[in-house]
Amino acid sequence: MGAPPTSSASGGAKGRGFDKLNHLRELLPESVVLTDPDVVEGYRFDWSQDPNAGTPIAVVRAEDASQVQTTVRWAAEHGVPVVPRGAGSGLSGGSSAVDGGIVLSLERMRAIEIDTECQVAVVEPGAFNREVKLAAAEHRLWYPPDPSSYEICSIGGNIATNAGGLCCVKYGVTTDYVLGLDVVLADGRLVTLGGKRIKDVAGLSLLKLFVGSEGTLGIVTRAILRLVPEQAARSTLVATFPTVDASARAVVAMRRTLRPSMLELMDAASINAVEDYRPMGLDRSAGALLVAQSDAPASARPEEIGLMRDACTAAGATEVFVTDDPDEGEQFVEARRAAFPAIEARGTLMLEDVGAAVPLLPDLLAAIAAIAAEHDVEIPVVAHAGDGNTHPIIVFDEKDPDSVRRAAEAFAAVMKAAIRLGGTITGEHGVGRTKKSALPDQLGEDVMDLNRRVKEALDPQGILNPGAVL
Structure with a gap:
């Protein structure tokens, strides 16, 4: 093409x-x-x-x-x-x-309509994730996909990258909530896929083809999003560990039998970046921090939190704190959300989004640490640890050519490490243009060929987001 x-x-x-x-x-x-x-x-x-x-x-x-x-x-x-x-x-x-x-x-297309009978939101692509959540909450409904940037990211962008977020460990990612799409194709035709119905297997699953396609196959102009009843009360557990490996082993232990509604990890560098950026009382001496939540029914929640506590203690946690106070719990969640802007304040960033199967999380984190040492770069890590999705963030000096070179080499090495572990170069941020060179290594030539054939069928001129993904 x-x-x-x-x-x-x-x-x-x-x-x-x-x-x-x-x-x-x-x-x-x-x-x-x-x-x-x-x-x-x-x-x-x-x-x-x-x-x-x-x-x-x-x-x-x-x-x-x-x-x-x-x-x-x-x-x-x-x-x-x-x-x-x-x-x-x-x-x-x-x-x-x-x-x-x-x-x-699509920033001007911001309309939101809540259909309480069907429990869906009919949304234009420019609406922010936060706006959809607030509109649903007025009817005691909830839109679960929850990127860290939910206050400033748009639904169209979430659909383009199949965004996940902090709640995805239990509640899934964007594609799990997309019931219908209006899409403008490369020749200008507008097609409607899916609708307000929950079940629909008529024809090929074209709806899912466009979720995560990053604007390379068509342009979403309207989405029908499934809503669920508002989230139940939550208990929050915060555990500090002497090392990242210990925190990762706690995650693996929890996920063998539990499905927390949130399970997030911050390493020492990200903890200290947040404290420098917006002091929140985090333990600067900790090697890693886990923020976990349970929204199990009130009768079952103490047991689930207790099992989380046991897993953390067995993995070597130095402190485990539990609160049922929603405001207190939200403070720790906000600390995790603040990691990206906090780390950005330290220098120019190359943003990674690699993932692996949950049992291999300790190996992935160890590989990232080794790459940071080998290339002499700082790589703070935050993670949606409960589903094995890590965000290594490479910090470098854009005015120093050697720093830029080492950062680029580390960026490529992190993706290769994830692929070696049978993982992925992107869990939720998308391939875009910054990761496309590594995509063939993950998918292989036969699957790359299938991707290209789909692209050529829907966009034979190659005018939709050229240079992205493929």
């Missing part, structure tokens, strides 16, 4: 580029198509700050599905790349702009 043509900055090609944009401006309201360089600059990067991000010729801030269709039809006609974008909180360069392309922002 060939790369889509891009505009040139000289001669007749430049003139043709202006003609293209004038045509687009004629098709859409004036306020929707933005070309001011300062505005466009703000749409080049997602949170990963991918240094290879290109410069688009315009930003389209669509207000409804018909404007998305119009933009995609125009792009197909002129062979212009389209990069869909939500809130820009992605961590793998999945919405990095490309030269000569259009950034199609």
Whole structure:
């Protein structure tokens, strides 16, 4: 599949580029198509700050599905790349702009409707995860997918990467809650997949094909999300350990028989980063910290918490603290959520998202520590430990070429280590552009070929998010 043509900055090609944009401006309201360089600059990067991000010729801030269709039809006609974008909180360069392309922002499409009879939320892609949770909570319902960035990430982005989060160990990830999608295809057609019904096996499972496809197969303009009754009261357990290995062994022991509603890990570097950034009373001397929760029925919760405590103690925890106070428990959860911005304050980041089967969590964490030592880089780690999904965060000095080189080598080595353990290069952030070089090593050539054939079937011109994933 060939790369889509891009505009040139000289001669007749430049003139043709202006003609293209004038045509687009004629098709859409004036306020929707933005070309001011300062505005466009703000749409080049997602949170990963991918240094290879290109410069688009315009930003389209669509207000409804018909404007998305119009933009995609125009792009197909002129062979212009389209990069869909939500809130820009992605961590793998999945919405990095490309030269000569259009950034199609869905940030204005924010409508939310709660259907209490069907227990679903009908949501436009620009709505924030937090907004959906709050709208559902008004009806004593709950939308469980819970990324650390839930306050600032959009539902469209969550669907694009099949985001998980802190509650996924018990409640699953985004795909488990997507019942229906409206998707604009690469030729501008809008298709409706699924609906408000719980069970539906009519035809191929195309709905799930688009979840996690990172905007490479189509652009989501509406989602029907399954809701569940509001979460029960929770008890929180916080355990400190002398080493990361001890905390990982506690996780493995818990997961043999238990399914906590949350099981999060922070290593010493991330603990201290949070304390430097926003002092919260965490134990700076700890080698690792586990934050676990149980939302089992009141009659069963003490037993589940007791078994968690026993697992931590047996693994060598130096302290185990339990609280039934929701506000007190939430303080520890907030400390875990603060890890990304806290570590970002220490330098430039390369963000990893590798995972392995839960019994191999100690091996994965040991491999990450060895890579940090070998390449002389700091790699704080936080993890959705209960499902084996780790977030090693490589900190480096972008102004020091040697630091950049060592960080890049460590980044590649971490992904290779996960693959060696039968794991994955991304559990929930997506492949984007920053991890695509490692994807063949995980999937193998036959599966890569299947991926390419699906992409070519749905986007034969290659205009949808080119350069991402494949």
